[in-house]
Amino acid sequence: MRLMIPFQCGDDQLAGTLDTGDAETGIFVVSGGNEIRAGAFGGQAAMAAHFATLGYPVFRFDRRGIGESEGVNAGFENSADDIAAALIAFRNAAPHVKRIIAFGNCDAASALALYHHSLPIDALILANPWVIETAAGDPEQPAVPNADAIRARYWARLKNPRSLIDLLTGKIDLRKLAGGLASAARKQPASGLAVRLANALARSEIPTSLLIARHDTTAMAFMGAWHSDAFKGVQTRQSVKLEQFDTASHSFADAASRRWLFGQIESRCQIMSLQPTR
Incomplete structure (x- = not known):
């Protein structure tokens, strides 16, 4: 059964939805982007x-x-109060829930990572976390192209036999190609957002699963940050697990990647159901 759950966040009324279940482990979903x-x-x-x-x-x-x-x-960086109010609404609507697993994709994953420390959350599932800095005054516009995503895109293009034909027949502008490869070759430091995310995960006390769509641009940017010095402390934590799936679908929308995503979430639910409550 699906129930509409209105709740307050400050002076504003927010809309929530509860799909009911009897289990003591509940799933809390935060939407990414807008x-x-x-x-x-x-x-x-x-x-x-x-x-x-x-x-x-x-x-x-x-x-x-x-x-x-x-x-x-x-925006997502100012959503901590919204998330906290929604968690209270979840607890009130389903008082039998003893453990909460929070799931977020893209900037929702980043918001959960940044703000979960003070929230009643028992595990995190973070899909394709957003680590790209945005331009001032425009939260939807990246400040600079991400070098890791550019490298992956050019490599995929160069492996395509069709690109060789286009190169030989002059359909590819060699000057633009050279400029693109030069940009891709430049190593970028981890963004300020990526560093904040790494610091938050490094001091996290709960199990965290990072789920990555291997060929998604946002995910490729995250993996570039993951392999930087900023995340060295996170990589050594036993409580943080990173898994990748061979898809370009940012939201795991195709059938195969959705089965994988649901399987990953179900596995975490089963593990958490065996844990004592905090």
Whole structure:
């Protein structure tokens, strides 16, 4: 059963949805970007329905200024109060839940990583965390192209036999190609956001799963940061596990990657269900 759960965040009323289940482990879903709680192409609504059939209650919500929620959309870096209010609403609507696994994709993953320390969350599942700095005054526009994503894109293109034909027939501008390769060769330091994310995960006390769509641009940018010095402390933590799947779908929208994603979440739910409550 799916229930509408309105709740307050400051002076604003936010819209939440609970897919009911009897399990003591619940799934808390935070939407990425400026998406409504259904997520990309209704994927998060489908996720909630799937796990509810397995008995896990699932709570989703629209942060302020998004979808059916009141208020001003201040972006993911100012969403800590929204997340905290939604967690309280989840607890009130499903008081039998003893453990909460929080899931977020893209900047929702980054928001959860940054702010989970003070929240009643027992495990994190972070998909394709956003680590690209944005231009001042425009939260949707990256400040600079990410070198790691550029390198991966050029490598994929150069491996394509069709690109060799285009090169030989003059369809590819050699000057632009050379400039692109030069940009890709430049090593960028981890962004300020990536460093903050690494610091937050390095001091995390709960199990964290990083789920990466191997050929997604956002994920490739994260993997560039993951292999930088900033994340060395995170890589050595036993509580942090990174898994990759061979897809370019940022939201794991195709059938194969969705099965993989759901399998990863279900595995974490089963593990957490065996743990004592905090």
